[in-house]
Amino acid sequence: MSSFAASPGSFHETRTEVRYAETDQMGYAHHSVAVSWFELGRVTWMRDIGCPYRDLERRGVLMPVVKLELTYHAPARFEDQLGIGTRLLELRRATVIFENKIERIEPEGRRTLLVLGRVELACVDATGKVQRMPKDLQAAFEPYLPPTSVGV
Amino acid sequence: MSSFAASPGSFHETRTEVRYAETDQMGYAHHSVAVSWFELGRVTWMRDIGCPYRDLERRGVLMPVVKLELTYHAPARFEDQLGIGTRLLELRRATVIFENKIERIEPEGRRTLLVLGRVELACVDATGKVQRMPKDLQAAFEPYLPPTSVGV
Amino acid sequence: MSSFAASPGSFHETRTEVRYAETDQMGYAHHSVAVSWFELGRVTWMRDIGCPYRDLERRGVLMPVVKLELTYHAPARFEDQLGIGTRLLELRRATVIFENKIERIEPEGRRTLLVLGRVELACVDATGKVQRMPKDLQAAFEPYLPPTSVGV
Amino acid sequence: MSSFAASPGSFHETRTEVRYAETDQMGYAHHSVAVSWFELGRVTWMRDIGCPYRDLERRGVLMPVVKLELTYHAPARFEDQLGIGTRLLELRRATVIFENKIERIEPEGRRTLLVLGRVELACVDATGKVQRMPKDLQAAFEPYLPPTSVGV
Numbered sequence A, B, C, D: 001m002s003s004f005a006a007s008p009g010s011f012h013e014t015r016t017e018v019r020y021a022e023t024d025q026m027g028y029a030h031h032s033v034a035v036s037w038f039e040l041g042r043v044t045w046m047r048d049i050g051c052p053y054r055d056l057e058r059r060g061v062l063m064p065v066v067k068l069e070l071t072y073h074a075p076a077r078f079e080d081q082l083g084i085g086t087r088l089l090e091l092r093r094a095t096v097i098f099e100n101k102i103e104r105i106e107p108e109g110r111r112t113l114l115v116l117g118r119v120e121l122a123c124v125d126a127t128g129k130v131q132r133m134p135k136d137l138q139a140a141f142e143p144y145l146p147p148t149s150v151g152v
Helices: A033-048 A053-058 A135-144 B033-048 B053-058 B135-144 C033-048 C053-058 C135-144 D033-048 D053-058 D135-144
Strands: A002-004 A012-017 A065-072 A081-091 A095-105 A111-122 B002-004 B012-017 B065-072 B081-091 B095-105 B111-122 C002-004 C012-017 C065-072 C081-091 C095-105 C111-122 D002-004 D012-017 D065-072 D081-091 D095-105 D111-122
Touching: A012 A033, A033 A053, A033 A065, A033 A081, A033 A095, A033 A111, A081 A111, A081 A135, B012 B033, B033 B053, B033 B065, B033 B081, B033 B095, B033 B111, B081 B111, B081 B135, C012 C033, C033 C053, C033 C065, C033 C081, C033 C095, C033 C111, C081 C111, C081 C135, D012 D033, D033 D053, D033 D065, D033 D081, D033 D095, D033 D111, D081 D111, D081 D135
Parallel strands: none
Antiparallel strands: A012 A081, A065 A111, A065 C065, A081 A095, A095 A111, B012 B081, B065 B111, B065 D065, B081 B095, B095 B111, C012 C081, C065 C111, C081 C095, C095 C111, D012 D081, D065 D111, D081 D095, D095 D111
């Protein structure tokens, strides 16, 4: 599903399409669906860098979303082919920030920006208590920080 | 949210309304949403008979859906006020069957049938293994079986 | 569903509960669901001030979301009873900004803040072109602006 | 997304994966999501036989679901890779029946059946009135009827 490997500072891409169930009566994909697309991009990014989120949860490391910002530039429509861009923006002691973009990809390859956003996730244990991000997770994420950014 | 107590053989009712996010580009509530409305009716029914599903799960009793049948008679539209009817139909060793109906309720009280359906749930433990329904759960459900039906 | 009338600057409240279908495997309501709760609050607010969104769309006035900001303070869990607070924050030529909060309401009445956020909507015609907000809609909204805020 | 062309009587396949937002607190994909997977399979099937559903709706031909039957054999879990099987089962004057199956596909290729089901759709016009299926649509579907089945 993801079309190229993640690299520092650039967007990793996951492909999906707009499902009928995701549309609303305005004839667009409902705005809440972009939140799930961002998540799908993040999950694929983590799997592609060798750090599947599924395995993290099995170790008792949960990463709930604590902050969301989305700006909608153009609507997504049923059967639109989408590229979900994901890149790591910041890495802190117990939180991490991703940047996402959603683009419509026309059959001939032309792209239109639909949504831009940021997602901040916290690192918590199984009881919901905020914890420092595990060292191996931080080490796995760090190479993907943008060049100008300074990590923890 | 539920407007009257459950009684044997008759429908218990939970009220809700069609959310914008539940509509699709046909201008109706998406057909998959009826499945969640049935569930909302079931959850309220269980809470109203003194057996909250939340407490069951805490005891390690899970009730996944194993079979669904729905017939759609008329569409539900945005802001429609709905009555979710729920009644117990059958109680077996390790499964239970509910019947549900969704009706649109007009401001003046007139009702239109939108969806009819049946949901069969199994009783499983935390590992997903089918288990006999706990005796207290069966005892709590039995009084609500339809008069003509024969329980376990 | 809404428990009191809207008044300028204060939060209007719509009640709902966390549905099983809205939970995720973390055991919380999925973070994207808060976006739909905000919408449910907005829709009820509009109906309560005498301006149902359903009627607006029938006149060809659409109000797509163009910007979203959410901060998650505590998780919502299955069967939690929620209060969705909605208040008008700003009214511009062609956009409107609402503030929302989600609170868990315990049986004894105690409240816990779960989510805070802002939603900006644009006014567009049936072709998706941004248009000035209709005069009657603006007149209906204006009385609910916070006292210190200056409208268009 | 679809891995091979449709052929009469056999299952056409669309691939997808279980999204985090689709899980529930039981740790499985919520049972209502299978309904959307069936739809995704159907939409891809229609596009692959040269009859995109998007174009149908633009011509004023709507195909709402009127009947659903699903049997759940095993749960789908987060990040599971799924094959959605779709095949045409029956073609009547104004309705069409599809059969669907959902299988989990392990990295090494082994498949496990998760869900089986049938979906009946009606052909209606923009006002919701049932209409005879357009001749070109019927002609496009007919070659995919199972060999033993007799069409209209």
